[in-house]
Amino acid sequence: MTSPVPSPTCPPTGGPEVDVGGDRPMAELAALLDRACAAAERDRRVLVLWHHEAARPWPGAADGTDVAAWERVLRRVERLDVPVVAVLAGACGGPALETALVADHRIAAVDARVGLPRNQGRVWPGVVLHRLATHLGAARARSLVVRATDLTAADAHRIGLVDEVVDDPAAALAAVIADIGPVTSGFAARRALLLDAAGRDHATALAAHLAACDAELTRIGLPGRLPAPH
Numbered sequence: 001m002t003s004p005v006p007s008p009t010c011p012p013t014g015g016p017e018v019d020v021g022g023d024r025p026m027a028e029l030a031a032l033l034d035r036a037c038a039a040a041e042r043d044r045r046v047l048v049l050w051h052h053e054a055a056r057p058w059p060g061a062a063d064g065t066d067v068a069a070w071e072r073v074l075r076r077v078e079r080l081d082v083p084v085v086a087v088l089a090g091a092c093g094g095p096a097l098e099t100a101l102v103a104d105h106r107i108a109a110v111d112a113r114v115g116l117p118r119n120q121g122r123v124w125p126g127v128v129l130h131r132l133a134t135h136l137g138a139a140r141a142r143s144l145v146v147r148a149t150d151l152t153a154a155d156a157h158r159i160g161l162v163d164e165v166v167d168d169p170a171a172a173l174a175a176v177i178a179d180i181g182p183v184t185s186g187f188a189a190r191r192a193l194l195l196d197a198a199g200r201d202h203a204t205a206l207a208a209h210l211a212a213c214d215a216e217l218t219r220i221g222l223p224g225r226l227p228a229p230h
Contacts, residue, residue: 015045015177020099021052021092026062029095030073037073040082044183047082048173049099053090058098058117058124071127078102078195081188083180087169088112088162091150100162101131104191105176108153108162109169115150123148134198136160186216 016039018032040047059067077084077099086103088096093115100106100114108114116132117124123145133141136159144151153165166172189212197205217223 015043015048016040017048017050018099019050019052020095021050023056023060025066026059026070026095027066030066030070033073033077033099037076037080040080040084044082044185046177046180046183047077047080047084049077049084049086049103051086051088051092051096051100053092056094057119058094059119059126067126074098074102074127079188079192081185082183083187085173085176087173088114088153089169091115093117093150097132098126098128101128101135106162106164107169107172107176108156108165110153110165110167112153112156112162112165113150114153114156114161116144116148118148186219189215 016036018029018036020029024032036047039045059070062070083105084103086100086106087109088100088106089109089112091113092100094117097114097116117126117128123129129141129145132144135141136144140159151159151161153162156162157165164172193205193208193212196208200208
């Protein structure tokens with residue numbers, strides 16, 4: 001199981017955890033995330049992504065193969081069939097925003113600062129920009145990219161980049177995991193319905209939701225086979 005813990009204030013949760021801080025190369029961090037995804041789905045546990053003091057250039061020493069592998073594993077995290085929670089503390093640069101944006105819930109310590117990944121003063125043009133625009137809207141995302149300044153935890157919360165700002169990240173994480181409760185299958189399908197909502201018209205969305213409802217009826221032992229939408 002992958003459980004590197006970045007801070008003494010953030011004790012281990014018992015589930016798979018990844019320390020996104022530090023100076024790991026892109027390829028190494030991608031492999032670490034991939035193993036953690038496998039452990040989370042195998043054990044049906046919440047995946048926790050720790051972010052802390054990582055004001056380094058990103059992606060650093062990497063090639064096209066590394067970048068492709070990195071984007072694939074981020075997409076895997078985003079499609080994982082268990083919830084993903086990100087915790088941010090201190091100056092979170094480098095890959096922090098990339099991995100935080102694929103989480104389902106983001107907790108920021110009061111001292112957190114969140115910045116776009118940069119290399120030689122230029123914002124990294126990865127899929128992080130697409131996720132940022134999808135999450136915040138293109139206009140707000142454009143302003144952040146143009147200014148390329150770090151956000152305080154309060155500012156990140158105000159624009160919806162993090163879900164809560166807390167004095168005690170460990171306690172907040174424990175509360176979120178308790179709220180989630182037992183991790184059952186089918187979470188990925190529900191997340192996908194939310195993530196795909198903005199790009200679907202009603203008819204397409206209705207078909208997807210009816211299919212999901214049909215599968216759920218079958219799972220709980222009730223008659224399925226809902227009629228096709230008209």
